[in-house]
Amino acid sequence: EAGVTQFPSHSVIEKGQTVTLRCDPISGHDNLYWYRRVMGKEIKFLLHFVKESKQDESGMPNNRFLAERTGGTYSTLKVQPAELEDSGVYFCASSRGTPTNEKLFFGSGTQLSVL
Amino acid sequence: AQSVTQLDSQVPVFEEAPVELRCNYSSSVSVYLFWYVQYPNQGLQLLLKYLSGSTLVESINGFEAEFNKSQTSFHLRKPSVHISDTAEYFCAVSDTGGFKTIFGAGTRLFVKA
Numbered sequence: 001e002a003g004v005t006q007f008p009s010h011s012v013i014e015k016g017q018t019v020t021l022r023c024d025p026i027s028g029h030d031n032l033y034w035y036r037r038v039m040g041k042e043i044k045f046l047l048h049f050v051k052e053s054k055q056d057e058s059g060m061p062n063n064r065f066l067a068e069r070t071g072g073t074y075s076t077l078k079v080q081p082a083e084l085e086d087s088g089v090y091f092c093a094s095s096r097g098t099p100t101n102e103k104l105f106f107g108s109g110t111q112l113s114v115l
Numbered sequence: 116a117q118s119v120t121q122l123d124s125q126v127p128v129f130e131e132a133p134v135e136l137r138c139n140y141s142s143s144v145s146v147y148l149f150w151y152v153q154y155p156n157q158g159l160q161l162l163l164k165y166l167s168g169s170t171l172v173e174s175i176n177g178f179e180a181e182f183n184k185s186q187t188s189f190h191l192r193k194p195s196v197h198i199s200d201t202a203e204y205f206c207a208v209s210d211t212g213g214f215k216t217i218f219g220a221g222t223r224l225f226v227k228a
Contacts, residue, residue, distance in 0.1 A: 003158070004158065031214065033214075035218075040124075040220070040221070041220050042218050042219055042220040042221070043159075043205065043218035044218075045215050045216065045217070048214050048215065055214065056214065056215060058215075059215075091158065091159070093158075093159075098213070098214055099149075099214065099216050100166060100209060103161050104159075104161065105158070106151075106158030106159040106160070107158050108156060108157055108158045109158065
């Protein structure tokens, strides 16, 4: 069974540019999550999809961040325009059900550096 | 609001020595508690979890954690570590039935020969 895959693994962009991160969850997992870790601090929740619907986007920092999950399969997270403070590791995770009853599977993350 | 505090950012230890990684949480409701591990260049993996019942939970590779409600702690322990345990460990909490998992800042465990 393929795991959660994220593309790219690293991205270096300049302030003001646009970057799109992609996440392919495990097949059959309706729940997809985005998390971010900045500068070795805690891993912070960004948002949660159930299939193609945003269930909870309370962690999205501001309107420069746009997440989509077309057709309830893969998801993209776009940052436009990127700012210096957006640098960090962006993790995607997926699960069949709630993380308490079903395991949460994580991708390896995308390291984003905004210069 | 829920939060998780991992008291040590780095823990160096010699191989075959015991280790404890500390975690405290705050929550006004009943919680579920987790430890995740991240090996270099990999995603986070669930190590163990506490949902209910026995306060001592164990993983398949010798780690254990004890839920202490009065001290709001969920410390992770292993009696004898191996070089291969070198990784970053994250304590996490979620409320009952919740989809949002709150993570701590992580503890880097370095096991030295």
